[in-house]
Structures are given as C-alpha cells and as structure tokens.
Amino acid sequence: MNVENFATLGAAAIASSVRAGQASPSEIVRASFDRAREIGAGKDELNIFLHADREASEEEAHSMEKRVESAADVGVLAGVPIAIKDNIASLGLPTTCGSRILGDYVSPFEATAITRLRANGAIIVAKTNMDEFAMGSSTENSAFGPTRNPHDIRCVPGGSSGGSAAAVAAGITPIALGSETGGSVRQPAAFCGVVGVKPTYGRVSRYGLVAFASSLDQIGVVGRTVDDAALGLESIAGFDRMDSTSSDADVPIYRLSALGKPAPEARAPDTDAMRIGRSPVPQPPPPSSKTLEGIVIGKPKEYFPDSLDASIRDLCERALDRFRSMGATVRDISLPRSPLAIPVYYILAPAEASSNLARFDGVRYGLRIDNGKGLKAMYEATRSQGFGPEVTRRILLGTYVLSAGYYDAYYKKAQAVRTLIADDFRAVFTSGVNAIFTPTTPTPAFPVGAISDPYEMYLNDIFTVTANLAGVPAISVPIGRMRRLPVGGQIITAHFDEYTMFRVAYALEASLGKEAHQ
Amino acid sequence: MAVSREDVLHIADLARLGVDAARADALTKELSAILEHMEVLSQVDTTQVALTAGVGSGGTPLRPDEREAPMMEGTLESFAPSMRDGFFIVPRLATHEDPTESSA
Numbered sequence: 001m002n003v004e005n006f007a008t009l010g011a012a013a014i015a016s017s018v019r020a021g022q023a024s025p026s027e028i029v030r031a032s033f034d035r036a037r038e039i040g041a042g043k044d045e046l047n048i049f050l051h052a053d054r055e056a057s058e059e060e061a062h063s064m065e066k067r068v069e070s071a072a073d074v075g076v077l078a079g080v081p082i083a084i085k086d087n088i089a090s091l092g093l094p095t096t097c098g099s100r101i102l103g104d105y106v107s108p109f110e111a112t113a114i115t116r117l118r119a120n121g122a123i124i125v126a127k128t129n130m131d132e133f134a135m136g137s138s139t140e141n142s143a144f145g146p147t148r149n150p151h152d153i154r155c156v157p158g159g160s161s162g163g164s165a166a167a168v169a170a171g172i173t174p175i176a177l178g179s180e181t182g183g184s185v186r187q188p189a190a191f192c193g194v195v196g197v198k199p200t201y202g203r204v205s206r207y208g209l210v211a212f213a214s215s216l217d218q219i220g221v222v223g224r225t226v227d228d229a230a231l232g233l234e235s236i237a238g239f240d241r242m243d244s245t246s247s248d249a250d251v252p253i254y255r256l257s258a259l260g261k262p263a264p265e266a267r268a269p270d271t272d273a274m275r276i277g278r279s280p281v282p283q284p285p286p287p288s289s290k291t292l293e294g295i296v297i298g299k300p301k302e303y304f305p306d307s308l309d310a311s312i313r314d315l316c317e318r319a320l321d322r323f324r325s326m327g328a329t330v331r332d333i334s335l336p337r338s339p340l341a342i343p344v345y346y347i348l349a350p351a352e353a354s355s356n357l358a359r360f361d362g363v364r365y366g367l368r369i370d371n372g373k374g375l376k377a378m379y380e381a382t383r384s385q386g387f388g389p390e391v392t393r394r395i396l397l398g399t400y401v402l403s404a405g406y407y408d409a410y411y412k413k414a415q416a417v418r419t420l421i422a423d424d425f426r427a428v429f430t431s432g433v434n435a436i437f438t439p440t441t442p443t444p445a446f447p448v449g450a451i452s453d454p455y456e457m458y459l460n461d462i463f464t465v466t467a468n469l470a471g472v473p474a475i476s477v478p479i480g481r482m483r484r485l486p487v488g489g490q491i492i493t494a495h496f497d498e499y500t501m502f503r504v505a506y507a508l509e510a511s512l513g514k515e516a517h518q
Numbered sequence: 519m520a521v522s523r524e525d526v527l528h529i530a531d532l533a534r535l536g537v538d539a540a541r542a543d544a545l546t547k548e549l550s551a552i553l554e555h556m557e558v559l560s561q562v563d564t565t566q567v568a569l570t571a572g573v574g575s576g577g578t579p580l581r582p583d584e585r586e587a588p589m590m591e592g593t594l595e596s597f598a599p600s601m602r603d604g605f606f607i608v609p610r611l612a613t614h615e616d617p618t619e620s621s622a
Contacts, residue, residue: 091591108590108597201572215572241581242589245572343556354533361534363608368599370609378609380536392535397549399529400521410556415571416564455552 006031007171011080011228012255012281014174015121018079019277021068025061025079025123032081032125032172033057039150039170046148048166050086051093052126057081060123075121076277077235082117083167083176086127087134088219089208090114097210098130098142098160101386102366111208112243113177113219113236120235121277128163128176132388133357134184134212136160137460138451141390146448149192151485155445158188158460161222165192168222175232176222181213182345183440183464185220186476190440190488193478193517195229195505196222198464200496201471202247204233205240213352214245216345216468226477226505230254233498234275249496257503258284258510260291287510293327295434295504300335303438303463311482312439319479319489320437322511323504333433335424338466340417345465346458347401347414353391354398360386393454422470429494435504438463440476440488463490473498475505478516486517520550 001009001017006028017023033054041048067074084090087097089107091114096102114124131141139147139162147162149155150170157166161178165188168176178185180198189196198220209219219236223229234255239248252263253274259282264271273279299320304313320330362368362382369381387395401410428436442462451457467474472495476488489508493501509516523546530537530545537545600607 106597108592110591244581337562340559340562343559346552347556347559358534368609375609376534379534383534384536387535392537393545393548395533395535396526396529396545397552399533400525400549400553403529403532409560410553412569413559413562413564414556415569416567417559417562418570419567420562420564422570453551454548455555458552 003027003031007035009174010225011077011174011223011231014080015076015078015277016280018064018068018121019074023079025064025068026058028079029057029061029081029123029125035170036172039172041167041170041172043145046150046153046166046170047129047145048147048163048170048172049083049126050096050098050129050144050163053093056092057123057125064121064123073276073278075119076231076275077117078121078277080122080175081125081173082122083126083128083164083173084114084124085130085161085164085176085178087130087179087210088114088177089210090124090127093124093127095127095210097134098132098144099386099388099391100143100367101360101382105366107208109208111219112205112240114208116236117177122235125173126167128161128167130163131160132391133210133353134160134179134181135353135390135394137183137187137457138448139163139188140448141388143388148448149445151193152445154447155485156191156448158191158445160184161220162188164222165189165194165196168192168194168224171224174224174228177232177236178220178222179209180218180220180468181216181349182468183461185222186440186464186474186488186490187460189222189476191445191486193486194222194224195226195475195477196220197229197233197475198467198473199233199237199498200247200473202245203237203249203473203496203498205243205246207240207242211356213349214356215352216349226475226502226509227255227258229475230257230502247496252499253281254498254502255281257499258506260284260503260507263499284506284510287326287507289325289327291326291507292323292504295323295328295500296432297323297328297330297504298333298428298433298436299330300333300338300436300438302335302338308439309443309482312442312487315480315482315487316437316439316489319508319512322508323437326507326511331433333428333436335428335466337417337420337424341421341466341469342458342462344414344417344421344469345461346397347410348418350394350398351402351411352398354395354402357391357395390454418469421466425466425470425472425492425494434493434500436492438490438492440464440490444482444485444487467492471495473501475501477505477509479508479512480515481518521546521553
C-alpha cells in the first residue's frame with residue numbers, strides 16, 4: 001500500500017496493511033491531516049472541520065503502532081482515520097452540534113458508536129461541521145459558517161451531515177459518521193458523490209447522539225465506497241443496553257453481501273475471525289448476469305414524477321438497466337402516501353425537537369446569558385441568542401403543533417399518516433419486492449445561498465424522508481453526474497435487511513465502475 | 519391555517535424564546551406559509567388508523583433495575599462550570615424569579 005495514494009484508499013485496505021505491519025498508523029494519520037491541509041479543509045476554505053487535534057491523533061496512532069508491534073489484535077479498522085459529525089458525543093474533542101448554545105462544550109462521556117469504532121482500531125481525527133442541531137439540508141445553518149462542496153466550492157455539500165460527506169469526498173477520511181433524521185446522511189452523500197447509509201431504526205445505538213427527533217434519529221455512515229460504508233456500519237451496529245430502542249437483532253457481516261449471494265443462513269466457521277479482521281473477507285467476483293439473480297427491484301412511480309429532472313431520470317434508468325443486466329427483475333410499484341411525507345415529517349420532527357431542545361436553557365450546558373432580570377429572562381436571552389434562525393423556527397413550529405387546540409389537527413394527524421406511509425412500505429416488501437430504487441434527491445447540489453424559502457429547502461428531503469418515517473434502511477450511491485455535479489441513487493430495503501441493501505449497492509457500484517463518477 | 523402575530527408571541531413565550539417585534543412579524547409569515555403546506559393532511563381519512571409514535575420493533579425492552587456508575591470520563595469537577603462540596607452550582611432560581619427579592 002502506498003500512503004501517497006491515501007485519498008483513494010479504502011478503509012479495508014488501510015486496516016489490512018496496518019495489521020500486516022506494512023503501513024504505519026502514524027504515517028496514515030499524517031497523510032489524513034496533510035490531505036486536509038492540501039485540499040483546504042480549514043475555516044476560510046471548505047470549512048469541513050469544527051474541531052481537530054492533530055497532536056492527540058498522532059499520539060493515538062503511535063500507541064497503535066506499539067500494539068501492532070506486540071502482535072495485539074488491533075481491529076478491523078486498524079489505523080483508519082475517521083471523522084465524526086459534531087452532534088455525536090466524543091471524549092477529547094468538543095461536541096457543539098454546530099450551535100453557539102453549546103459553545104466549546106466537551107462531553108464527559110462518549111457515544112457508543114465512537115467507542116465501538118475505537119475498539120475496532122479507528123482513530124478519530126476530527127469533528128465535522130453540520131447544520132445546527134442537524135436541522136437543515138445544506139450545512140448553511142451552522143453557527144460556524146457553511147461547509148463548501150469539494151466538487152464545486154460555489155455549492156453546498158448538502159446537509160445536515162455536510163461536513164462528514166465533504167470530508168470523505170475530499171479524501172481526508174475514507175469513513176465518517178453522520179446522523180439522519182430525514183435524509184441527513186444520504187442527501188449530502190449524493191451531493192458529494194460518496195456513499196451514505198441510514199440503517200434501520202434501532203440498528204445503531206443512539207447513546208451519545210444529541211437528540212433532535214428521537215423517534216427518527218439514527219447514526220449513519222458516509223463511505224468513499226460501498227465497502228467503506230458496509231465496514232463502518234458493521235463496526236458500530238448491534239444492541240447497546242444504553243439505548244432502550246436499540247435492537248438485539250444479529251448483525252451480519254455486510255461485506256459478504258458483495259459476493260452476490262443471499263444472507264448466509266448459518267454462520268460460516270470463520271465469521272468471527274472476519275469480524276475482527278483476523279481472516280479476510282473473500283474478494284467479490286466481477287458482476288455478471290447472475291449477480292442479482294432472484295432479486296426484485298421496485299420502481300415507485302411517486303419518486304419518478306413528470307417534474308423530475310430529465311438528467312436524473314436518465315441516470316436512474318441507466319442504473320435500473322444495470323440491475324436487469326445483473327439478473328434482477330425491475331417491477332413498477334406504488335407507495336401512494338409518500339407525497340404526504342414532507343408535511344408529516346415537518347410536523348413530527350419539530351414537535352419532538354421542541355421538547356428535546358428544552359434542555360438547552362443556560363442552566364445545564366454551554367452558553368448562559370444572564371442579564372439579572374430573572375430566571376425566565378435568562379432562559380429567553382440564552383435561547384434566543386444561542387439558537388440560530390432555523391432552530392428557532394422549528395422549535396416554534398413544534399411548540400405550535402403540540403399546543404392546545406392544534407394537537408389533534410397537526411400532531412395526531414401526522415402520527416396517523418406516518419402509519420399509512422409505513423404501511424405502504426410494508427405492503428411492497430411483503431409482496432415479494434426485495435429492494436426499492438429511487439433518486440436520492442430531486443436536484444444535484446445547489447449554490448450556497450440559492451434557497452431562502454424554508455419550505456423549498458425542506459423539499460430537498462422529499463425522496464429520503466419516507467425511510468426515516470417508516471424506520472427502514474436506505475443507502476445512497478453515486479450513479480453519475482449532471483452539470484459536472486454528482487447524482488445519487490437510493491436503495492431501500494425492509495427492516496433489518498441491510499444485507500440485501502448492501503448486496504444491491506455493491507452490485508450497482510461494480511457495474512457502473514467509473515461511470516458512477518462521470 | 520394562518521398563524522397570527524399573537525400566536526407567535528404566545529408560543530415563543532411557551533418555548534422560552536425571546537422574539538423581538540421585527541422577528542415576530544417575519545416568523546408569522548414564515549410559519550403561516552409552512553403550515554399552509556400541512557393542510558393537505560386534513561384531507562386524508564385516518565379515522566381507522568393507529569398512531570405511530572415510534573418505529574422500534576417489539577416495544578421498549580426493560581433492563582434490570584440496577585444502578586451503575588455513570589460512564590463518565592474524569593471527575594465531575596473536570597466539566598462542571600462550578601461546584602462546591604460535591605454539588606453543582608446553578609443560577610439561584612428563587613432569586614432569579616423575582617429580582618427584587620433579597621438574596622438571603
């Protein structure tokens with residue numbers, strides 16, 4: 001492995017070189033920070049990182065070198081630099097959620113997802129920029145300035161995990177963690193030409209993820225390739241007693257799905273060794289007419305409206321043709337209640353946010369503005385100066401839909417329609433469809449400052465938000481470019497069937513090859 | 519359903535958000551415009567539909583009611599803004615409620 005090619009290396013290649021003693025973790029961490037400098041990740045350029053501590057990361061890498069020398073198990077992510085969205089609690093680096101109200105808050109505990117990454121040998125190099133409290137689709141709502149898209153600095157990287165997607169797209173880290181409430185990993189992944197996965201609700205512990213809308217929030221993974229995303233997700237997934245909504249369902253080795261076979265019924269004898277990196281995952285064969293044999297892909301008409309941009313439609317049709325050529329059957333389907341998803345989401349998520357964000361009051365965390373005029377005045381001054389315009393708007397919207405007289409008309413109604421949206425997905429998956437394919441976003445990345453109307457911005461989530469409402473897993477993979485900007489295609493599967501989702505994603509990525517980025 | 523300026527000021531008060539006059543006018547327009555898009559939901563018949571509050575499977579599992587040490591790095595003093603005798607120091611709530619009250 002040549003560290004000079006660091007920006008193009010996958011996480012699995014880095015980790016296997018480290019475990020074999022062929023690459024030094026210190027050299028890799030240096031390459032990550034050098035790449036960040038070279039690409040202009042700093043505040044006045046792409047503005048990708050909110051916090052990074054090069055010295056601490058290098059010390060961690062140095063200590064890993066000693067473990068490699070002593071032949072200790074260093075993990076499936078040995079020496080892999082990983083960036084973390086700044087709403088996931090980390091030790092050593094601040095956790096600000098892109099908000100003034102959390103200032104330089106440093107968490108006294110760490111999110112389970114980060115603890116698991118470290119246990120697998122990853123080195124946390126930075127916290128990434130984001131829309132304040134994950135409320136946004138462009139990373140323009142950060143209190144610390146917008147992040148820029150590495151493919152075109154005039155454009156947004158998407159959001160709210162825009163910093164994480166940009167870090168991976170810029171070749172600074174092969175994997176980054178983001179979080180999803182309505183598409184905040186998949187949409188920026190599509191805008192930045194990388195892979196973004198939202199797991200099934202309950203697949204990954206939310207312990208340490210700062211709550212926005214608890215019934216929707218999930219930690220997700222951005223990867224340079226499908227393999228990076230699969231490796232990242234299988235490293236952090238699984239039951240955690242610290243999150244009562246986390247599931248105890250088995251976590252397969254998602255990387256095995258690349259072999260183009262159904263999920264293994266029984267555990268292979270070397271599965272455990274593969275999980276910790278002692279035994280390699282077999283290399284997948286090139287795609288063939290049998291790669292997706294037996295798979296039925298649903299094409300929902302509601303996600304291909306007449307108004308869909310012709311270039312995006314063409315790229316999706318090309319992807320669907322590839323599925324057919326690999327043995328899959330493409331079936332026209334309907335998810336009739338999906339067009340209601342944006343109104344449902346923008347009632348439920350703000351309602352939950354208005355409650356979750358009540359804790360930021362100047363007493364417990366971060367900013368406190370006390371003008372000596374009483375407790376209520378302190379709350380109001382702290383919150384109005386600490387929260388930005390979008391967070392304020394959503395707290396007010398949420399308070400309104402929960403208030404007496406409006407609760408039934410808005411909140412209860414939205415909960416009922418959420419049931420109908422989830423029922424649509426259930427019906428499709430029980431009818432024999434294995435995976436659904438849609439565009440990830442209705443447009444490619446747009447220029448910074450181009451969208452000022454809040455509802456127009458919300459419409460960016462139109463194809464992604466349904467998976468969050470239904471709780472099903474979904475992934476965005478690059479499927480080509482329009483006007484030189486990346487376009488993503490989305491694959492959605494049934495609850496806890498990330499294995500099939502990755503199987504289809506691996507196949508599409510292999511079939512498109514370089515065309516995915518052209 | 520259009521939101522009035524009074525509604526905005528009322529919910530801002532409930533949410534403990536200070537909103538000045540100019541911002542209240544802007545928010546009245548913004549929230550009204552957003553809520554207009556929500557009206558489509560009123561046309562959906564949901565009389566026989568169960569409500570979805572969450573999408574976790576199998577309800578919320580219980581764990582043994584056992585106390586564990588907090589999973590925190592470092593001492594409380596290392597992250598608390600202010601501590602005395604093992605207690606967190608927070609703003610004096612009673613005094614803050616009424617600035618004229620003398621601090622006893």
